[in-house]
Amino acid sequence: MKRIYIITILLCITTILSAQNIPSPKQFLGYELGERFTPCYRIDNYFNTVAQASPSTVKTFKYGGTNEGRDLVVAFISSAQNIQNLENIRQNNLRLAGMLKDNTPANVNMPAIVWLSYNVHGNEPSSAEAAMKVLYALADPSNTQTKQWLQNAVVIIDPIQNPDGRDRYINWYNNAVGKNFNADPQSREHDEPWPYGRTNHYNFDLNRDWAWQTQKESQQRVKLYNQWLPQIHVDLHEQGYNAPYYFAPAAQPFHEVVTQWQRDFQVTVGKNNAKYFDANGWLYFTKQIFDLFYPSYGDTYPTYNGAIGMTYEQGGIGAGLGIKTKSGDTLTLTDRLMHHYTASLSTIEVASNNAKQLVTEYKKYFDNNINGIGLENTTYVLTSSDQNKIEAVRKLLDNNSISYGITNANLSGYNYFDNKTETFKNEGYQIAVNTLQPKGRLVKVLFEKESKLVDSATYDITAWSIPYVYGVNAWATKDKISLSAYTMPAAIMPVQSNYGVLIPYTSINASKVLAALLLQGIRVRYSADDFTYNGKAFNKGTLIILKGNNQPNWLNAVNTACSSYNVQPYAVQTGFMDAGADFGSSDVHFIKAPRVALLTGKSVSYIASGEVWSYFDNELNYPISQLMAEDMDNINLSGYDILIMPDGGYDVFDDKANAAKLEDFIQGGGKLIATESGAEQLAGFNWSGLKLIEDTAQSSDSIIQKNYGASERDFLTSFIPGAIYKVQLDNTHPIAYGYSNFYYTLKQDARVYASIKGGWNVGIFPSNAYVAGFVGSKLKSKLKQGVAIGENRYGRGSIIFFNDDVLFRRFWENGKMLFANAVFLAGN
């Protein structure tokens, strides 16, 4: 710590000497912005250099790192007085929001906080170039206009939200471009290869991850965000290169919790931006495409946290340094960054000019949440017999700075699982969340059964209610109830045994324990039957680890794994059970540590294969080989026990030899796990036993005059952007161990499968399966009954399929155990 102080003092001395000598981007980089792409480390260096040259008005700090070891950096820019007062401004801002309670009253005469985030999608690179220009304009002492704005505004700049994706794109681009750029759209430099720079290291879209924070970058960024809670947040993107610029106001649907003030100020910002774009003759559009509904975007998340949250979009994906657009113009990187620069400065200007009102309305937003004005008092009480399922919800709440507790009230409310109003039943563990708190609107958005959709033309999922996503029962009540402190889990007690240990198999945590033990070569069995030992009931799937045949450190390994994943093991002293299968029974199966491979590459969805990769790497902590599907003819499958085939096109299996190789793999004892359109591909092979239920409702031949102007509405009748359906489970099958007899799935398409002859229909859609979210009217009637999850044995192997994405964005908590079961338990 002391060393840091000394370094800081030294830095201060050197920077005072060089103050006022602030390099422009060109002086620092050696080229004009827009002439080439700037790698992440040089952008970071520029930010740090400007901060060192102007320590009284610019501060930078590293708030984290990426999967590939790049820095996440943020800068604070304001007047010297505000920068000196920065920590007070931050604390006061949290007092305004009701997020910091102490004896100091909140002061509304404070600068507005404007947070500008650039380059969340790595292959939308013009925004980070613009960020350097924005920084210089704000820091340059000769720029009197920005100096005036910064009296009333603190600007926070995150120049690169996704450094791994950005460098992936520009490193590729630099080796594809010649001495001069080629504007021909068909030239290779405009055809970025798989897996593209849009996403982070694990192919996750960070602009879908703000609320869930499954990814390292979002976890660190949103933590910092919640320490500041700005009045304005802008997320600067790029879209297809033929599109004109987009800025606020946003498109419908708006979530109903978006306040009138938030709607109005979006218009104020948009008009100010328009003033500059009009003066330059630049085209733009507003109020279309980019809606405010799904809560995990860089515009909606800030909106549900009291800010004016906005997306700006420049045309430019794939444009490189320059490209010919369909209007015949050449769009250059310089054009693109100038538009982002102009919109950024315009936003700072309008925030500064309206600082007083912004801060006052901001306080009102949070006061209204706390007092339940314009927001109905609702308490959501969630309960489960498994503590880890409640703990997963608790972590989500902590990550979003939402307060919670538990209740002993004898309450009655709407039950999420049976859709009835009834008395709350504590299933063992609980967590309760109330809307009467600073984050009240966010609580409503995340926990209500279904968000009101005023317009169905949204391009993301329409249902994400936490009780269904986490698979925990919930009651919503309007009763005024007080909450007491949440009970944190007690430490896991290590056990002693000279015979063996049992591990209840009731949450994904138990699957993680299993993965850890298999990796260490510990021999693990599971019971396919319920049994009772010492008066305690153990369900199917319970893991059994015996001293016999195991290595000497077996007990230590079990205790350590159980402690790290919060699972309480039970010691057993005999293999003779009170009831049910003894350990020597044929119902007790040995679990082989599987060698797992994942198909990936350009015929596979990069998002879906990234989910599986990240699930193994960061959740199960279990090795997985990534095979390039297009190299199938050269791949030797004999080294694997499991092949995973996520969503994808798989034209590689149109080749007869490749298809035969897949068939041989299963016949020879391999296990194939296929999801979404990966499973649909298999339905094309007779041997798979999978059959899609086709749409039999063909349209009649009568001539219908369609309304051309209403074509979008017409499209919506066959549209399902993502809705929640209930799947009835056969929990005597290993894929469904640890579940009750149902599961809530995210349905994103109309696919359903016919009953599998000779196999197991593990999950089916019952006739009343629909739960929440938008489903087009034509689809709703079609989506009736069918198979959602199944297993078919073929030869010595087996085919397991999931109709839907059970690992969706890795926040669909309740699907994770299904996937682990398919990997470790099924087919043994």
Ligand SMILES: [Zn+2]
């Ligand atoms: Zn984008």
